[in-house]
Amino acid sequence: MLNGLWLIPALPFAAFVLLAAAGKRMPHPAVAAIGTAGTGLSAVLALLVGFDYALRPPAGNAFVQTLWTWMAAGGFTPEISLCLDALSAVMIATVTVVGFFILLYSTEHMAGEEGYSRFFAYMNLFVGSMLTLVLADNLLLLYLGWEGVGLCSYLLIGFWYRDVANVRAANKAFIVTRVGDTALALGLIVLFAHFDTLSIRDILARSPDRWLQGSGPAAWAALLLLGGAVGKSAQLPLQVWLPDAMAGPSPVSALIHAATMVAAGVYLVARMHGIFTLAPEVQALVAVLGAVTLLLAAASALAQSDIKRVLAWSTISQIGYMFLALGVGAWSAAVFHFATHAFFKALLFLGAGVVIAALGDEHDLHRMGGLRRELPLTFWSFLAGAASLAALPLVTAGFYSKDLILYQAFASPQGSPWLWAAGLAGAFLTGLYTFRMVFLVFFGKAGLPVIRKPGVAVSISLVVFSFFALTVGFLQMPALIAPVTVFSDFLSRTLPVLPVVAVSPATEILLLLDALIAPLIGASAAWWLTLRRPGFTARIERSRAGSALHRFWLAGWGFDALYETLVVRPFVRMARLNRDDVLDLFYGGLAWCASRLSYRLCRTQSGSVRRYALGVLAGAVIALGLVAWFKEFP
Numbered sequence: 001m002l003n004g005l006w007l008i009p010a011l012p013f014a015a016f017v018l019l020a021a022a023g024k025r026m027p028h029p030a031v032a033a034i035g036t037a038g039t040g041l042s043a044v045l046a047l048l049v050g051f052d053y054a055l056r057p058p059a060g061n062a063f064v065q066t067l068w069t070w071m072a073a074g075g076f077t078p079e080i081s082l083c084l085d086a087l088s089a090v091m092i093a094t095v096t097v098v099g100f101f102i103l104l105y106s107t108e109h110m111a112g113e114e115g116y117s118r119f120f121a122y123m124n125l126f127v128g129s130m131l132t133l134v135l136a137d138n139l140l141l142l143y144l145g146w147e148g149v150g151l152c153s154y155l156l157i158g159f160w161y162r163d164v165a166n167v168r169a170a171n172k173a174f175i176v177t178r179v180g181d182t183a184l185a186l187g188l189i190v191l192f193a194h195f196d197t198l199s200i201r202d203i204l205a206r207s208p209d210r211w212l213q214g215s216g217p218a219a220w221a222a223l224l225l226l227g228g229a230v231g232k233s234a235q236l237p238l239q240v241w242l243p244d245a246m247a248g249p250s251p252v253s254a255l256i257h258a259a260t261m262v263a264a265g266v267y268l269v270a271r272m273h274g275i276f277t278l279a280p281e282v283q284a285l286v287a288v289l290g291a292v293t294l295l296l297a298a299a300s301a302l303a304q305s306d307i308k309r310v311l312a313w314s315t316i317s318q319i320g321y322m323f324l325a326l327g328v329g330a331w332s333a334a335v336f337h338f339a340t341h342a343f344f345k346a347l348l349f350l351g352a353g354v355v356i357a358a359l360g361d362e363h364d365l366h367r368m369g370g371l372r373r374e375l376p377l378t379f380w381s382f383l384a385g386a387a388s389l390a391a392l393p394l395v396t397a398g399f400y401s402k403d404l405i406l407y408q409a410f411a412s413p414q415g416s417p418w419l420w421a422a423g424l425a426g427a428f429l430t431g432l433y434t435f436r437m438v439f440l441v442f443f444g445k446a447g448l449p450v451i452r453k454p455g456v457a458v459s460i461s462l463v464v465f466s467f468f469a470l471t472v473g474f475l476q477m478p479a480l481i482a483p484v485t486v487f488s489d490f491l492s493r494t495l496p497v498l499p500v501v502a503v504s505p506a507t508e509i510l511l512l513l514d515a516l517i518a519p520l521i522g523a524s525a526a527w528w529l530t531l532r533r534p535g536f537t538a539r540i541e542r543s544r545a546g547s548a549l550h551r552f553w554l555a556g557w558g559f560d561a562l563y564e565t566l567v568v569r570p571f572v573r574m575a576r577l578n579r580d581d582v583l584d585l586f587y588g589g590l591a592w593c594a595s596r597l598s599y600r601l602c603r604t605q606s607g608s609v610r611r612y613a614l615g616v617l618a619g620a621v622i623a624l625g626l627v628a629w630f631k632e633f634p
């Protein structure tokens with residue numbers, strides 16, 4: 001079964017090629033069948049391959065499949081080579097399963113849209129690129145998949161390209177993530193310069209012998225890799241592209257912000273964990289960036305009135321939790337939260353898509369309300385996703401993954417009470433903004449009338465994601481509740497096991513109670529502020545301080561304005577001053593000289609045979625004179 005590993009990325013690519021070549025001439029049912037089959041068959045294979053790997057692990061806990069040599073330049077011979085280990089097995093299973101049900105949802109949700117086949121072609125290219133990224137056995141192939149998901153994000157965010165705002169959002173995502181991509185490319189150069197290879201396994205195996213912990217090259221390599229991860233995963237200070245990426249269709253938001261592009265940075269840091277272990281200062285920076293990002297993004301989510309922008313800021317915050325876990329060495333906890341987040345965030349984006357379509361493309365939370373009676377299935381599924389996002393205790397997957405991060409942020413040798421406190425504050429804010437959204441959409445007075453209800457394909461996807469949002473967490477549970485460690489035991493084949501500092505039973509109980517109570521307090525506060533005392537919130541927003549804070553959070557803490565002032569405007573001003581391009585003056589001068597010389601030479605074409613004969617004679621005399629000169633003075 002493992003020999004069929006290459007088919008997992010190949011099938012979505014094949015669907016893309018078929019749809020790109022002939023999709024416009026196909027009827028919509030055929031497009032939907034091909035668009036879902038490519039990723040669906042890939043999901044089946046990913047699960048079969050994953051089970052085969054789990055039951056019969058290969059030697060060294062990694063199966064490598066080399067397809068061909070990519071290029072040969074001197075001693076550099078990178079290969080198209082795929083590697084299946086515990087980490088990539090989790091990633092491909094999550095990406096393909098989530099991707100398939102998003103595509104199934106899309107067959108109905110996108111019906112009637114212009115560019116129906118183009119949408120499914122781009123989505124399959126996206127899935128194939130992400131699978132290439134996570135299965136790559138060398139960093140060059142990983143970078144190819146990395147750039148592939150960047151290209152697809154541009155194409156899908158700007159899918160409705162007739163609207164200029166959508167094109168600007170796509171450009172913003174593409175340009176901002178280029179900053180991180182450039183850092184990653186430089187990081188690969190540093191690694192190749194020191195190891196003469198880009199093989200991930202070779203670099204991780206040789207780095208402890210080549211570099212001392214805390215050495216300069218290790219720190220530079222880790223810092224540059226972190227730059228790439230920050231860009232793709234929308235962490236501070238490159239988080240500004242993700243909220244605007246909501247310009248794309250809801251299935252695009254679900255795919256990009258749940259299981260694919262934003263997870264790429266988390267995967268990169270986890271995959272290159274050995275480099276970060278050798279650079280403890282950079283690893284600590286990962287934790288700090290994650291902690292700050294999760295708090296800032298959660299605060300911004302509180303101020304949003306667009307349902308998809310709430311979820312966008314929520315994604316930034318939840319990725320912040322993953323970075324926090326990576327920074328304290330809780331590798332398995334970060335990947336576990338990635339898996340749970342993929343399901344409950346995809347569910348929330350798809351549920352938001354149903355609500356938006358049902359209300360005639362309305363995004364404003366304040367114009368919604370009372371939808372739990374009109375859209376009962378959407379309500380219950382959205383509630384399951386919201387409960388998991390808020391980490392409501394015991395019954396949601398998000399609780400178990402977030403509790404594991406909070407516990408290890410406190411008990412890890414690299415952790416601290418401050419990091420734990422930041423995570424706990426984030427849990428309260430998550431409960432507050434999540435259930436504010438739930439109460440505004442589904443409770444209270446009815447807003448706009450429902451004009452469209454979900455069909456079978458949409459309903460199936462919502463039900464499946466609801467199931468996973470509630471149950472995936474049972475693969476890893478706290479010892480005080482049930483000693484289940486299936487997920488971390490599986491990942492221990494690839495990722496290091498985190499040594500935790502021994503804590504007293506009383507402290508362990510207190511940590512668990514805090515993780516139980518914080519989201520409940522946040523959800524209760526949302527109920528009180530939204531349904532019981534809505535006027536209290538309105539009075540705060542109308543006050544001078546409250547209004548200023550609301551605008552500040554609504555604008556994402558002013559990062560867009562900061563970049564506009566420090567980067568965009570100076571660049572545009574320089575471009576205008578340099579409209580004629582100083583460098584072009586040299587080449588323009590060469591062209592002018594050539595044109596003048598040509599003009600002079602044209603004057604010699606007089607048509608007079610006598611002058612031509614004289615010119616030939618003069619040329620012959622000059623040539624003979626030169627020969628004589630060089631013969632006399634060699």
